Amino acid sequence: MTGTGPGTPTKSVTLRLLDKADKEIVKLDRAIVGAVYKFQHEFRKNPEAGGFDLKQLKGHDRLWSARVNREYRALLLRLAGDDWLLVSVKHRGHVHRNLDRLTYGINQVTGAIEYVDLQVVEEGVLRPTAPTAQAPPAEPSPAPPSPSAEPRPETEPRPETAPQSAADDEARLFSEFTAEQLADLGVAEPLIPIVLKLTTDDELLGLAEYAPRHTGEVLLRLRDGVPYDQVMQQVTDPLTGRRDDGAREPVDTDDWQTAVERSQTVVITDDASLQSIIEEGDFGRWKVFLHPTQEKLVHRAYSGPARVSGGPGTGKTIVALHRVKHLVDRLPPGHTKPVLLTTFNRNLAADLRTRLMSLGGPETLARVDITHVDQLATRVVSESAPGSGKRRIDDAQALLEWRQLLLETGENRWDAEFLSDEWNQVILGQAVASRSEYFRARRAGRGRSVTRPDRAEIWQLAERFTQRLEVSGLETYRQVAERAAQLEIARRHKIEERRKRQEENAGPGNIHAESGTGAWLRHRYRHIVVDEAQDLSPAHWKMLRAMAPQEPDDLFLVGDTHQRIYDNQVTLGSLGVHIRGRSARLTLSYRTTHEILKSATHLLDGTDYDDLDGGTDNLGGYRSVLHGMRPWLRGAESWDGELDLVAEQVRAWHHVARESVAVCVPTNDMADDVVSRLARRGIVATKITSDGPKGGEGVHVGTMYRFKGLEYRCMIIAGVSEGKVPRSSVDAWESTDKTRHQRELRRARSLLFVAATRARDALVITWSGGPSRFLRPLRAPGANG
Structure with missing residues (x-):
């Protein structure tokens, strides 16, 4: 392809974005971003339009330049005649000055396309440290600089690096690794000489910002103290094919079409996707890309319930959505909805529906029931007792009812907050139905101890509270959830009894309902996927556990207890959801910057968090x-x-x-x-x-x-x-x-x-x-x- 022109006009060419090109573009001035949008729209229609000034860059066999506006040029790799990859948008002066600093190729380990602007990487490494966040001065300080501001280019050439002394060698971050070891992990080879000279975390972060994503993740894991072999196993090996003898599958460094499929790219096919650049600054990479570590979790076969945890922005919801699509793709043809996707929040449930539609289309959506968990519980209860007419209230409204009850009765020994929690977590949480059962109920984690006479008083107040709600035509969402759990548990017992009788009499087969409708009695779902799992209550978990048979791939949970914002403490194992040995943790944030992340984790300093199963969780390696x-x-x-x-x-x-x-x-x-x-x-x-x-x-x-x-x-x-x-x-x-x-x-x-x-x-x-x-x-x- 070297030395040839673009060829004859092409219609409907494919235009892709290389990973990190989107992050670079949205940092440009808004007017330039708009010009990029227009450029991509027009380029897809006809890259031969004269206004693009499309030309191959001198000394490069695949790298081309196209005009975005008077000042900016798009840099594109031509993968085939009608397949283009946008790798960067730069000021035209930068492009012409740094032709020899633009490197690209196919990584010999990962098989992915990599593009590196060595000049930009060095500027990032040399960038002065940003000011430390601190208490503001007495006079109002100026607003922080624009997040879209680009790093100022170096006006002086970078000085030659002085020879390394023994002390310098000890100070280098990666002095214990050789260039060959780093290359074997898949670190981009043009960057290895720079990597071996890094001495500070600020330099490492500057490199990671502009380096290929895989290179950044490898280096940050090593810097966190993760052993070399573990980084190889967890980060690099999932990207490489392995033969039966354990050797890696060879990578064809001339096969660009295969390489693009292994790269982190986004294919832009419509103007609506492009418009999201303007409106949200977000190309929606999640729609098509899963990191290999995430992909492994999505496609794994689990022998029972599985859980994926991780800090904010690590892609837990993305994993949940792709898991749903994976489960649907494995279903036999049909018109039912055997997969449930649920979460605690109504707004999140609506968002999940929109995102799953974008990911899997109407075919996937047609086989999935998407609803927030309280809506699901309400549906179950309404089927059992239609037309109850009660108005449902949340915890905040229930607390007001407790306060009013105490005011009316003149009770001052117990406060409303304590009684509300006792009712929610002990009485409802353990489905306590009588005074004697309450005397025997466990109160682990409740803090304040109560005597037997105390329990008698509390139970009497709880009964009066329940009656108060009944007279007022009210019920709490927690009441509904507990009732739904008991109904589903009863349904499960009936299914199990029928199956057992059938197997004893005539072998396994379909089970008919006892009702006169002739409907099949079966579990409501075959697979259940839960987002924001940390916010669900014990009643929710009992209900969900009963809704799906205890079989492989039955429950898939994603969540982070550091983000628990509702007072729902659970131990999943005690509720029949056994995740031991089937838990994984994501540690790489795709959403926010290192600086924001570091400050946010400081907000949790000195605080312990559980792992939903009786152990502790932390954000180590996040x-x-x-x-x-x-x-x-x-x-x-x-x-x-x-x-x-x-x-x-x-x-x-x-x-x-x-x-x-x-x-x-x-x-x-x-x-x-x-x-x-x-x-x-x-x-x-x-x-x-x-x-x-x-x-x-x-x-x-x-x-x-x-x-x-x-x-x-x-x-x-x-x-x-x-x-x-x-x-x-x-x-x-x-x-x-x-x-x-x-x-x-x-x-x-x-x-x-x-x-x-x-x-x-x-x-x-x-x-x-x-x-x-x-x-x-x-x-x-x-x-x-």
Whole structure:
């Protein structure tokens, strides 16, 4: 192909994006991003259009340049006559100055296409350290720089590296590894000389930002102290084929069509996908790409329930969606929905439906029941007792009912919060149906001990509370979930009894229902996939366990207990969901930058989290290969002054689509204040409710609970003041119930952690008066260094 022209005009060419090209493009000025959108639209129609000035770059056999606008050029690899791969968009001056610094090829280990701009990598490695997040000065500081700002090119040539001394050699991060070892792990060979000279984590992060993703992950794992053989097994081997004798399948470094299928690319086929660049800054890589570690989890055959954990942005939901598609693809033809995809939150369930439609199309969607878990429980109960007419209330409303009951009865020995938790976690949680059963019920983890006479009083109050709800025509979602669990358990017992009788009399076969309808009696689902598993209650798990037969690939759970924002503590094994030996953890974040991630994990300092099965979980090895600005911390004297800071910051992000900016606060009243203040400054904002954003345009504003499962380019967390985060009432538990006190503090930390990890590019945290105690690790000198 060297030296030849583009050839005859081609229609409907394929245009792909190499991994990380999308991240580079969305950091450009908004007007340039729009030009890139237009370029891709026109290029797909006819790459021979004269305005593109399409030409092969001197000294390169596959690398071409095409005009985006007067200043910028697109760099493309020509894979075949009508198959193009967009690898970068650069200023035309950069392209012409650095032709000899642009390298590309097929990795001899992974078989994937790699493109490296050595000049950009070196600039990233040499980039000065960003300012450390700290308490702001007395006078309002300027807004943080734009997250879209590009690194400033070096104006002076990089000085020659001085000969390494013995001390220098010891200081190098990867001095214990040889170039051959790094190459065998799949590190991009043009980068290995630079890798062997790295001496600081800032240099490593600069390299990882611009290096091929596999190279970045390998180096970060090694830097975390993961043994070489383990990195080979967990990160590199899944990318390589193995023969029966254990040797790697050879890679044909001239087979570009095979290589593109093994690379992390996105195929752009329609303008709607391109428009997402403008509207969201997100090319939706998840729709087509699974990291090999994730893919292994998706396609594995499990002998029973399996769980995938991992920090925010590690792709747990992506794994769940691809797992659903994998299970559907293995089903025999039919018109039923034997696969359930469920989660705790109604908004998340709607989002899962949209994303699964994009991933698998209507054929996949037609075989999957997608619903949030309380809606599922309501459906089960309604089938059993249609037309009950009761209004369902959540935990917050139930707590108000408890308070009213205590006020009316004059009871002051027990507070409403304690009684509500006792009712939810012990009485409903263990399906306690009588006073004698309550006397025998276990109260592990409840903290405050109670005597037998205490239990008698509590049971009497619980009965009065239940009667109060009945008279008012109310029932809680937890009541509904427990009733649904018991109905499904009874259904399962009936199925098992019928099967046993049939096997005894005539061998295994189909089981008919006893009802006069003649319907088949069977488990509701064959496979169940649960997203945000950490938020489900014991009743939910009992219901789900009964809904699917205990067979291979029955339950697949994804979640992260560090993100548990509801008071649902469970031990899955005690509920019949046995995941021991079938658990995996994802550690690489695809969403947010290393700097934001590091600050967010500091918010959890010194706090223990469970693993849903009686053990502990941690975020060890949780890393990002993305690099950006450190979070900014800013304080004000009053809430009114803090609202001014918020409006000022939102204005500073004028170049970012408003829908990609969010403001998160502790309470609904504070959310209303933010919307009002932004409106006074001429900034459109929309409040997020239980049904999602009220309008389709503007900055999204809501409480921390509303941001679960969402992500934004730029995020402000406001109101992070002592007394608000955590709320002042939490400390009242410290002297009366230390277990409850620690649990509430842990939940408040998790809420703040979830909010902080919604940010992809920029995060600002503000407070008025005194900052929250949770911010101390972020404000300490060198905390983000």
